[in-house]
Amino acid sequence: MKAICVTPDRELEVRDIPTPIEPAPGHVLIDMDASAINHGDKTFLRMPTAAGNALALGPHGVWGASGAGRVVAVGAGVPLAYTGKQVAVYRSLDRSPESVGLWCERAHVPYTTCLILPDHVRARDYCGSLVNVMTAYAFLEEITSAGHKGVIVTAGNSATGHALASLARRRNIPAILLVRTTAARDALARLGVEHVIVTTEGFNDRLSVLSAELGATAVFDGVGGDLLTSIAPALPMNSTIYFYGFLGGTAPFSIQSVLFMMKNLSMKRFSNFESRTVKEQARLVAALKTLEGVIDDSMFTTRIGKEFHRDQIRLAMAYESADGAKAVLVT
Numbered sequence: 185m186k187a188i189c190v191t192p193d194r195e196l197e198v199r200d201i202p203t204p205i206e207p208a209p210g211h212v213l214i215d216m217d218a219s220a221i222n223h224g225d226k227t228f229l230r231m232p233t234a235a236g237n238a239l240a241l242g243p244h245g246v247w248g249a250s251g252a253g254r255v256v257a258v259g260a261g262v263p264l265a266y267t268g269k270q271v272a273v274y275r276s277l278d279r280s281p282e283s284v285g286l287w288c289e290r291a292h293v294p295y296t297t298c299l300i301l302p303d304h305v306r307a308r309d310y311c312g313s314l315v316n317v318m319t320a321y322a323f324l325e326e327i328t329s330a331g332h333k334g335v336i337v338t339a340g341n342s343a344t345g346h347a348l349a350s351l352a353r354r355r356n357i358p359a360i361l362l363v364r365t366t367a368a369r370d371a372l373a374r375l376g377v378e379h380v381i382v383t384t385e386g387f388n389d390r391l392s393v394l395s396a397e398l399g400a401t402a403v404f405d406g407v408g409g410d411l412l413t414s415i416a417p418a419l420p421m422n423s424t425i426y427f428y429g430f431l432g433g434t435a436p437f438s439i440q441s442v443l444f445m446m447k448n449l450s451m452k453r454f455s456n457f458e459s460r461t462v463k464e465q466a467r468l469v470a471a472l473k474t475l476e477g478v479i480d481d482s483m484f485t486t487r488i489g490k491e492f493h494r495d496q497i498r499l500a501m502a503y504e505s506a507d508g509a510k511a512v513l514v515t
């Protein structure tokens with residue numbers, strides 16, 4: 185079969201590799217339909233240790249973290265519910281030496297990397313979703329066990345921001361979404377999101393009042409840099425900033441030490457595959473089950489910008505859209 189693989193100098197190339205035939209115990213074979221290119225697919229290619237230890241690649245160096253397709257065979261020990269189902273896949277949920285994929289025609293992965301999609305949705309619309317939905321889910325688990333009662337979302341109009349908003353609402357956790365445009369604010373309002381603030385001049389006053397009122401002391405920060413620098417003085421006492429993404433690029437984040445003292449701020453990273461939800465098998469299985477029940481929410485779908493064939497991998501990796509929609513590799 186054809187696969188997009190990593191070369192020793194960390195470029196991508198299309199190779200012929202053996203098609204997996206028999207699923208190993210606990211594994212499924214998936215005929216892949218599509219794979220969205222998420223930020224992580226670019227970041228970890230350039231910088232394998234961006235989230236700590238580099239994750240091992242499979243035997244053929246097949247690249248890609250997200251995708252969707254249909255299960256064509258299940259190994260011993262895989263719940264029967266997976267048989268023949270369309271699934272969304274996020275490879276980093278579970279690793280095994282036998283894993284192959286995802287950017288290939290037939291993936292071979294542990295079933296715990298897959299979320300069963302209902303028959304009435306189109307798998308392709310979820311080909312980049314599971315990483316973002318699981319990140320938001322695992323984050324809410326972590327902050328509630330740390331005692332936080334509400335959350336500020338810096339990348340409010342991103343896929344992770346949308347997923348967080350939907351999951352927080354289901355748990356009655358207040359969420360304040362920061363967005364850059366009134367168009368994004370209006371679109372989120374139409375989706376029923378209650379607290380959206382456009383980050384134009386003076387927004388900090390409103391953020392300060394609302395975050396104190398809602399007890400929003402956990403910051404789900406996918407932006408960093410200038411935005412985080414500007415909101416730090418508005419955060420409530422005892423806030424924790426969780427860095428999980430860098431949409432703001434390389435701009436540094438700065439804060440006065442006195443503010444750090446005064447507000448008793450904390451800062452830490454958040455990485456979905458280092459979370460308890462993903463690392464502990466029973467929690468992961470429970471999370472996948474819970475998410476299966478809600479996945480047809482439109483706030484979880486992948487915004488598809490343009491579809492590419494595997495031979496266009498360079499173009500696909502370079503693709504940028506004005507509205508954050510993603511490049512999708514179709515099989």
Ligand SMILES: NC(=O)c1ccc[n+]([C@@H]2O[C@H](COP(=O)([O-])OP(=O)(O)OC[C@H]3O[C@@H](n4cnc5c(N)ncnc54)[C@H](OP(=O)(O)O)[C@@H]3O)[C@@H](O)[C@H]2O)c1
Nearest residue numbers: 223319341342343344364428429430431432455456507508
């Ligand atoms: N740590 C983890 O476990 C984990 C997991 C998943 C993703 N991530 C990271 O999370 C980040 C977000 O990923 P994603 O897939 O959710 O993003 P995404 O869907 O691609 O987000 C794109 C949208 O974010 C908004 N945005 C872009 N730059 C921004 C900025 N500087 N300030 C505010 N908003 C900005 C834009 O909306 P507007 O144009 O409307 O403003 C844009 O349309 C990435 O850095 C990704 O690598 C980390």
